[in-house]
Amino acid sequence: MRTSEPTRRQTLGMLTAAPLLGMPAIARGATQGRVVIVGGGFGGATCARYLRRMAPGLSVTLVERNPHFVTCPFSNLVLGGLLGIESITHSYDGLRRDGVEVVQANVEAIDPAGRELRLTGGDRLGYDRLVVSPGIDLIMEAIDGYDEAAAERMPHAWQAGSQTLLLRRQLEAMEDGGVFVMAIPQTPYRCPPGPYERASLIANYFRTHKPRSKILLLDDKDQFSKQGLFQEGWAQLYGDMIEWLPFGQTGGLIAVDPDTGVLQTEFDTHRADVANVIPPQRAGRIVHDAGLTEGGQWCRVDPRSFESVVAEGVHVLGDAVIAGAMPKSGFSAGTQAMVCARAIAALFAGESLAEPSFVNTCYSLVGPDYGITVADVFRIGPEGSIVAVQGAGGVSPMGADPEFRLREARYARGWYTSITQDIYG
Amino acid sequence: MSNLAARPPAATTRPLQVPALVLVAAACLPVAASAGDAVRGAVLAAPCASCHGTDGHSPGEIPSIAGMTPEDLSRAMLDFRSGARPATVMNRIARGYDEPEIAAIVAYFATKAQ
Numbered sequence: 376m377r378t379s380e381p382t383r384r385q386t387l388g389m390l391t392a393a394p395l396l397g398m399p400a401i402a403r404g405a406t407q408g409r410v411v412i413v414g415g416g417f418g419g420a421t422c423a424r425y426l427r428r429m430a431p432g433l434s435v436t437l438v439e440r441n442p443h444f445v446t447c448p449f450s451n452l453v454l455g456g457l458l459g460i461e462s463i464t465h466s467y468d469g470l471r472r473d474g475v476e477v478v479q480a481n482v483e484a485i486d487p488a489g490r491e492l493r494l495t496g497g498d499r500l501g502y503d504r505l506v507v508s509p510g511i512d513l514i515m516e517a518i519d520g521y522d523e524a525a526a527e528r529m530p531h532a533w534q535a536g537s538q539t540l541l542l543r544r545q546l547e548a549m550e551d552g553g554v555f556v557m558a559i560p561q562t563p564y565r566c567p568p569g570p571y572e573r574a575s576l577i578a579n580y581f582r583t584h585k586p587r588s589k590i591l592l593l594d595d596k597d598q599f600s601k602q603g604l605f606q607e608g609w610a611q612l613y614g615d616m617i618e619w620l621p622f623g624q625t626g627g628l629i630a631v632d633p634d635t636g637v638l639q640t641e642f643d644t645h646r647a648d649v650a651n652v653i654p655p656q657r658a659g660r661i662v663h664d665a666g667l668t669e670g671g672q673w674c675r676v677d678p679r680s681f682e683s684v685v686a687e688g689v690h691v692l693g694d695a696v697i698a699g700a701m702p703k704s705g706f707s708a709g710t711q712a713m714v715c716a717r718a719i720a721a722l723f724a725g726e727s728l729a730e731p732s733f734v735n736t737c738y739s740l741v742g743p744d745y746g747i748t749v750a751d752v753f754r755i756g757p758e759g760s761i762v763a764v765q766g767a768g769g770v771s772p773m774g775a776d777p778e779f780r781l782r783e784a785r786y787a788r789g790w791y792t793s794i795t796q797d798i799y800g
Numbered sequence: 801m802s803n804l805a806a807r808p809p810a811a812t813t814r815p816l817q818v819p820a821l822v823l824v825a826a827a828c829l830p831v832a833a834s835a836g837d838a839v840r841g842a843v844l845a846a847p848c849a850s851c852h853g854t855d856g857h858s859p860g861e862i863p864s865i866a867g868m869t870p871e872d873l874s875r876a877m878l879d880f881r882s883g884a885r886p887a888t889v890m891n892r893i894a895r896g897y898d899e900p901e902i903a904a905i906v907a908y909f910a911t912k913a914q
C-alpha cells in the first residue's frame with residue numbers, strides 16, 4: 376500500500392496555490408491541506424461532496440470545463456422524448472454551498488512532480504492531492520470516415536449535451552418508415568447496457584410516433600449486458616422493430632460515410648436515415664498527457680485509495696480507470712469516489728486506509744414502465760484487484776410479471792433522483 | 801434484535817473480516833461502537849446513498865432507510881439476504897454482506913438517526 380506524507384507537500388501546495396486563484400481568505404487560512412479535483416461528473420463531483428462531509432478541514436477545489444453537468448444517465452430518456460434536457464442538467468451551486476470552490480476552466484496539463492495544474496489561459500493551480508475523474512475520450516479514428524465533423528451528422532451522443540439534442544432532432548425529423556442504425560463498440564466502454572437502453576427508448580418513441588420505422592444495431596461484440604432481459608422486453612414491447620446484428624454477422628464496423636448515410640461493416644453495407652455511431656473509448660485526454668495511462672488506454676490505481684500506481688499524490692476515478700470487475704458506470708464512479716474521499720481524509724489525518732467496499736446497480740429502461748437491473752457488491756479480492764462478491768449480485772429475473780418491471784422502472788427514476796441529489800443537490 | 805442472534809448463520813461467501821464483537825454491539829443498539837467499527841459501518845453503508853438518498857433520506861421513489869428502527873433495518877437486510885422478503889434488487893445486494901457487516905451497517909444508520 377502506498378502512503379505519502381502530506382505535511383511537507385501541503386506547505387508547497389499552499390504557496391503555489393494561494394496567489395494564483397482567488398480562494399476565499401477563510402478557506403485559505405483554515406485549511407489543513409488542499410485537494411484539487413479535475414472533472415465535475417459522477418466521480419469528481421461525488422468526491423468533492425464527500426470530502427467536504429468527511430474532512431471539513433481540507434480545502435476542496437473542483438475544476439470543470441463546463442458551466443453545468445449534463446448526465447449521460449437518463450439522456451436516453453431525452454432521446455426517447457420522455458424528458459427534456461433540463462431534467463438531466465445540474466448546476467454546481469449545491470457543491471458551492473457546501474464549501475467546494477468550483478473553478479470553470481479546462482485543465483491543460485498536470486505536473487505530478489511539481490504538484491501543479493496548468494489551466495487553459497495559463498493560470499496555475501497547486502495541490503497537495505489531486506483527484507482526476509475526466510471520463511472518456513472517443514477514439515474516432517478507429518472508424519474510417521468518422522471524426523468531429525462526421526459526428527455533427529452521425530452523432531455519438533455518448534457524452535451528453537449538444538450531441539444528445541442533435542440526435543433527438545434527427546430522430547424527430549426522420550420520416551415514418553425510416554431506418555435508425557446504431558453502431559456499438561466492443562467492451563470496455565462507458566455504460567455496457569447503455570446502447571440497448573437507448574435502442575429500447577427510441578423504439579418506444581417510434582412505436583408511438585413512427586410505427587413503420589426500424590432499428591438496426593450493428594454490434595462489435597457477440598453478446599451484451601442483460602441481453603436475455605433486453606431481448607425478452609423487446610419482443611414483448613416492440614415486436615420485431617429492433618434487429619441486433621452481432622459481430623459474428625457483421626465482422627465489425629469498418630467505415631462510415633456521413634454524405635450517403637452508409638455504415639460499412641466487414642461483411643455488408645447498411646444505409647441509415649439516422650445513424651448513431653458510438654466509437655470505442657479510452658480515458659479522457661488529460662490523463663494520457665500526464666503519463667497516467669502508461670501508454671495504454673486506461674489508468675491503473677490502488678483500489679484502496681484510487682491513487683495512481685505511477686504518480687504519487689494523484690488519484691484517478693471513474694470511467695478513466697481499470698477497476699477490476701466494476702463496469703464503467705456513474706454508480707461505480709460514485710462509490711469509487713466515496714472510497715477515494717475516505718482514503719484522502721485518512722491520508723491527511725495520518726490514519727490507515729479502511730478496507731473498501733463498492734456497489735454498482737445499473738438500471739435500464741426497456742420501456743417507460745419496464746425496468747431491469749444488474750447489481751453487484753465488490754470487494755478487494757485475494758489478488759488485490761476489485762472482484763464481485765460471489766453469491767451476490769446478478770440481473771433481474773427473466774419472465775417477471777409487469778408489476779415487477781414497473782417497480783424496477785419506478786426505482787430507476789428514484790435512483791436518478793437520489794444520486795443526483797446526493798451529488799449536486 | 802433477538803432474531804439476529806437466533807438466526808442460523810447463512811452460508812458466508814467470504815471469510816468474516818469483522819470481529820463478532822460488532823454483531824454483539826449491534827444486537828444491543830444503540831451502543832457506541834469502537835472507532836474502527838464505526839469506520840467499517842460507514843464504508844459499508846456509503847453506497848446506500850446512491851439509491852436511498854443522503855444518509856438514507858430518499859427524495860424519490862426508492863424507500864428511505866432513515867426513520868427505520870435498527871430492528872426493522874436489520875430484519876429487512878437479513879430477510880432480503882435469505883430470500884424471506886421479496887425484493888426487486890435488494891436481495892441481490894444484501895447477499896453481498898455477512899451478518900456482522902449488516903450489523904455494522906445498521907449501527908451506522910442508528911448513529912445518523914441520533
Ligand SMILES: Cc1cc2nc3c(=O)[nH]c(=O)nc-3n(C[C@H](O)[C@H](O)[C@H](O)COP(=O)(O)OP(=O)(O)OC[C@H]3O[C@@H](n4cnc5c(N)ncnc54)[C@H](O)[C@@H]3O)c2cc1C
Pocket residue numbers: 413414415416417418419438439440441444446447448449450451480481482483508509510511532533534565566569570573659660661692693694695703704705706707708736737738739
Ligand atoms: C447513454 C448513457 C447512459 C448511461 N446511463 C447510466 C446509468 O443509467 N447509470 C450509470 O450508473 N451510468 C450510466 N452511464 C455511464 C456514466 O455516464 C459514466 O460512467 C459516468 O459519467 C462516469 O463518471 P466520470 O466521473 O468518470 O466521468 P464524467 O461523468 O464524464 O465526468 C467527467 C467530467 O470531467 C470533465 N473534464 C474532462 N477533462 C477535463 C479537463 N481537462 N478539464 C476540465 N474538465 C474536464 C468533463 O467535462 C466532465 O464533466 C451512461 C452513459 C451513457 C453514455
